[in-house]
Amino acid sequence: MIAEIIAVGSELLTPFRQDTNSLYLTEQLNSLGVEVGFKTIVGDRLKDIVRVITTALSRADILILSGGLGPTEDDLTREGVAETLGLQLRRDPQIVQAIERRFTEHGWKMSSNNVKQADVISGATVLPNSNGTAPGQWITGQSDGKEKIIVLLPGPPHELKALFESSVVERLRAKVPKQFLATRVLKVTGMGESACDARIAPIYKRFVDVDTTILAGPGEIQLHLRTQAQSSEAADQRLDSLVGKIEDELGDCVYSDNGDSLEQIVSYYLQMRNATLAVAESCTGGLVAERLTSVSGSSRYFLGGAVVYSNALKTEMADVPEDLIDVYGAVSEQVARALAEGIRKRCGSTLGLGITGVAGPTGGTAEKPVGLVFHALASENGTEVVKRQFPGDRARVRWFASQQALDMVRRKVM
Amino acid sequence: MIAEIIAVGSELLTPFRQDTNSLYLTEQLNSLGVEVGFKTIVGDRLKDIVRVITTALSRADILILSGGLGPTEDDLTREGVAETLGLQLRRDPQIVQAIERRFTEHGWKMSSNNVKQADVISGATVLPNSNGTAPGQWITGQSDGKEKIIVLLPGPPHELKALFESSVVERLRAKVPKQFLATRVLKVTGMGESACDARIAPIYKRFVDVDTTILAGPGEIQLHLRTQAQSSEAADQRLDSLVGKIEDELGDCVYSDNGDSLEQIVSYYLQMRNATLAVAESCTGGLVAERLTSVSGSSRYFLGGAVVYSNALKTEMADVPEDLIDVYGAVSEQVARALAEGIRKRCGSTLGLGITGVAGPTGGTAEKPVGLVFHALASENGTEVVKRQFPGDRARVRWFASQQALDMVRRKVM
Numbered sequence: 001m002i003a004e005i006i007a008v009g010s011e012l013l014t015p016f017r018q019d020t021n022s023l024y025l026t027e028q029l030n031s032l033g034v035e036v037g038f039k040t041i042v043g044d045r046l047k048d049i050v051r052v053i054t055t056a057l058s059r060a061d062i063l064i065l066s067g068g069l070g071p072t073e074d075d076l077t078r079e080g081v082a083e084t085l086g087l088q089l090r091r092d093p094q095i096v097q098a099i100e101r102r103f104t105e106h107g108w109k110m111s112s113n114n115v116k117q118a119d120v121i122s123g124a125t126v127l128p129n130s131n132g133t134a135p136g137q138w139i140t141g142q143s144d145g146k147e148k149i150i151v152l153l154p155g156p157p158h159e160l161k162a163l164f165e166s167s168v169v170e171r172l173r174a175k176v177p178k179q180f181l182a183t184r185v186l187k188v189t190g191m192g193e194s195a196c197d198a199r200i201a202p203i204y205k206r207f208v209d210v211d212t213t214i215l216a217g218p219g220e221i222q223l224h225l226r227t228q229a230q231s232s233e234a235a236d237q238r239l240d241s242l243v244g245k246i247e248d249e250l251g252d253c254v255y256s257d258n259g260d261s262l263e264q265i266v267s268y269y270l271q272m273r274n275a276t277l278a279v280a281e282s283c284t285g286g287l288v289a290e291r292l293t294s295v296s297g298s299s300r301y302f303l304g305g306a307v308v309y310s311n312a313l314k315t316e317m318a319d320v321p322e323d324l325i326d327v328y329g330a331v332s333e334q335v336a337r338a339l340a341e342g343i344r345k346r347c348g349s350t351l352g353l354g355i356t357g358v359a360g361p362t363g364g365t366a367e368k369p370v371g372l373v374f375h376a377l378a379s380e381n382g383t384e385v386v387k388r389q390f391p392g393d394r395a396r397v398r399w400f401a402s403q404q405a406l407d408m409v410r411r412k413v414m
Numbered sequence: 415m416i417a418e419i420i421a422v423g424s425e426l427l428t429p430f431r432q433d434t435n436s437l438y439l440t441e442q443l444n445s446l447g448v449e450v451g452f453k454t455i456v457g458d459r460l461k462d463i464v465r466v467i468t469t470a471l472s473r474a475d476i477l478i479l480s481g482g483l484g485p486t487e488d489d490l491t492r493e494g495v496a497e498t499l500g501l502q503l504r505r506d507p508q509i510v511q512a513i514e515r516r517f518t519e520h521g522w523k524m525s526s527n528n529v530k531q532a533d534v535i536s537g538a539t540v541l542p543n544s545n546g547t548a549p550g551q552w553i554t555g556q557s558d559g560k561e562k563i564i565v566l567l568p569g570p571p572h573e574l575k576a577l578f579e580s581s582v583v584e585r586l587r588a589k590v591p592k593q594f595l596a597t598r599v600l601k602v603t604g605m606g607e608s609a610c611d612a613r614i615a616p617i618y619k620r621f622v623d624v625d626t627t628i629l630a631g632p633g634e635i636q637l638h639l640r641t642q643a644q645s646s647e648a649a650d651q652r653l654d655s656l657v658g659k660i661e662d663e664l665g666d667c668v669y670s671d672n673g674d675s676l677e678q679i680v681s682y683y684l685q686m687r688n689a690t691l692a693v694a695e696s697c698t699g700g701l702v703a704e705r706l707t708s709v710s711g712s713s714r715y716f717l718g719g720a721v722v723y724s725n726a727l728k729t730e731m732a733d734v735p736e737d738l739i740d741v742y743g744a745v746s747e748q749v750a751r752a753l754a755e756g757i758r759k760r761c762g763s764t765l766g767l768g769i770t771g772v773a774g775p776t777g778g779t780a781e782k783p784v785g786l787v788f789h790a791l792a793s794e795n796g797t798e799v800v801k802r803q804f805p806g807d808r809a810r811v812r813w814f815a816s817q818q819a820l821d822m823v824r825r826k827v828m
Contacts, residue, residue, distance in 0.1 A: 293699025
């Protein structure tokens with residue numbers, strides 16, 4: 001079966017916004033064995049929406065529409081689907097009540113335009129939206145003698161994802177031919193894309209039935225593996241075999257084989273070791289702390305830390321001796337080491353991280369150019385310092401540095 | 415005139431890769447006064463490519479195709495356009511020579527499939543590609559009695575951009591009616607989407623010649639305004655007039671009218687006031703510091719701060735009295751206030767921010783549910799505290815809280 005993903009919204013036809021829901025939807029559809037044949041983006045004009053749906057019905061079996069379910073006059077997806085199928089919209093009093101309740105609960109005043117979100121296409125199943133006011137809708141019908149499935153989803157990604165998982169996945173699974181797919185995502189750090197490919201290509205090329213995609217990101221490479229087989233066990237076994245061979249080749253450069261983020265992996269290991277962490281950040285400005293605390297439950301191992309942008313604060317918050325900064329400069333191996341050791345002692349943590357560098361775009365010198373970062377990790381066994389020279393703009397340098405720092409923690413406690 | 419952008423490539427129908435050329439192409443087309451009506455993504459199947467081009471010819475005047483011009487068997491854009499238009503492909507000996515020369519110059523060996531890139535659609539103008547082997551093509555023709563323009567561009571962004579600028583912009587300008595466009599982006603915080611729309615709809619609806627798009631994000635609304643007029647001055651004046659009326663209505667809820675981020679605006683005001691800032695964050699875990707320091711030059715006004723996840727660190731780093739935490743709990747107005755005042759005093763900054771709350775998904779209680787956040791801003795005139803109850807998951811609660819905190823700083827120093 002072929003799916004078409006249709007993103008509705010004039011903002012997606014501007015230079016400022018891009019449809020990102022389709023990546024998530026594609027992943028979900030693929031895992032059900034459904035291929036995405038087309039993606040279309042259309043603006044908030046009823047005539048165009050009808051035209052796009054008509055075209056999609058002629059070439060796809062499953063239409064997933066996102067966006068255009070909000071309360072404004074521009075939100076016309078419901079109207080577009082109803083018009084294409086020659087069906088009526090009726091206002092559902094239960095949904096009106098649910099919307100009113102949502103507003104009351106949050107102490108908001110509901111403006112009258114919101115009731116539009118309670119309009120349901122005749123014959124459609126309403127898909128409750130626990131994260132927003134506009135419910136999704138599911139409607140099936142015949143076109144050219146074939147069954148077609150049309151799903152309307154809200155545009156905001158967190159609403160779309162929750163709704164897709166709670167109400168769409170199982171409905172779709174019941175409609176598509178049974179298939180046995182397996183997928184794995186390996187995450188690799190500490191090597192470049194071509195070096196990685198050179199080492200693993202001889203391995204994955206022997207697995208001709210596995211679809212292997214290599215994606216390079218800042219400070220990380222992702223290997224996406226996908227296969228199908230006669231049973232889900234057979235598919236899993238096939239991928240497990242390939243993953244095992246790749247992990248043997250790449251060793252501890254592979255930090256995750258289930259899609260977990262580096263901060264999530266660090267979280268597992270720190271808890272397993274009953275260890276705690278504190279961080280003193282200069283150039284990363286809170287990014288490492290932010291990544292660590294993005295993991296729910298991080299208070300069990302992350303005590304906290306200091307963002308020590310000024311030199312005075314490096315001394316005040318992490319006990320870096322003033323003369324060390326005077327002699328070696330704020331961006332130096334010595335100050336990184338002092339930050340790590342100072343914050344560890346101050347917070348009473350098992351491990352202390354210290355990061356100092358030149359994020360740019362200004363502030364670089366011949367001796368200490370933009371992209372130079374010192375990362376230090378202090379423990380009871382002493383302190384290790386890694387000096388790196390990262391390429392790219394401010395955001396990339398900061399990301400690379402956070403990646404390096406978290407990877408040092410991972411290797412220490414793994 | 416309406417354009418359709420068609421990205422060709424099966425990799426763009428996977429969960430891993432996204433078409434990004436269309437954002438650039440949209441910006442270029444808009445600046446010529448051409449609106450993008452549709453974007454379509456299609457895989458490397460000839461039948462599907464023909465189908466997509468046929469549909470596009472029925473609804474758009476200008477078709478911009480990217481990708482599918484390479485040397486492999488999967489590269490079928492030339493074939494697709496030729497078949498749709500009922501035209502032949504002929505191999506151009508000059509292009510063959512140019513490709514051979516390119517390979518020789520780089521010291522590469524040319525494999526025989528590369529000559530495929532010299533196939534030109536009958537009647538097309540060849541657009542030289544100075545950054546790659548596959549040239550672009552430009553072809554015009556009639557469909558339904560209207561002139562249609564079809565442009566074939568290579569997929570790699572640096573090749574596409576250079577080729578578009580050198581060979582397409584002026585050709586298009588000669589074909590489209592002379593137009594003068596102006597655009598503005600207003601950013602609004604402190605109100606919801608429907609409340610905002612209810613207040614400004616009566617204003618922008620009087621400007622029927624201005625295209626107004628409202629985009630809601632977490633803790634922020636963007637208003638995209640676009641118009642065209644007889645001269646660029648007239649277009650600018652028209653938007654300035656609308657922007658003035660919207661700003662009158664929304665007051666200081668509008669924080670930017672040129673697309674600047676909230677952290678950038680805070681940066682301007684703090685520098686203008688010669689003020690400095692320090693931050694003590696609990697539930698946001700470094701996010702506020704990270705956002706502040708993402709701005710280059712932030713060391714001029716951001717001294718640093720503390721990520722005080724544990725109660726002990728709240729006392730150690732921001733001098734929060736222990737008994738305050740015992741009596742009121744870590745998530746309380748009193749502790750937020752103490753964090754703001756403590757970090758301000760400790761860092762010697764003009765302003766101090768303190769944030770404490772329940773980011774979730776765990777840790778909520780009936781009295782202090784997930785999403786409850788206290789934000790405090792201390793200055794020489796005292797401390798203000800804002801209590802909010804945010805919806806959504808951990809990431810959204812943290813983002814909302816950072817947005818609220820930065821907006822308090824903005825309102826204080828604006």
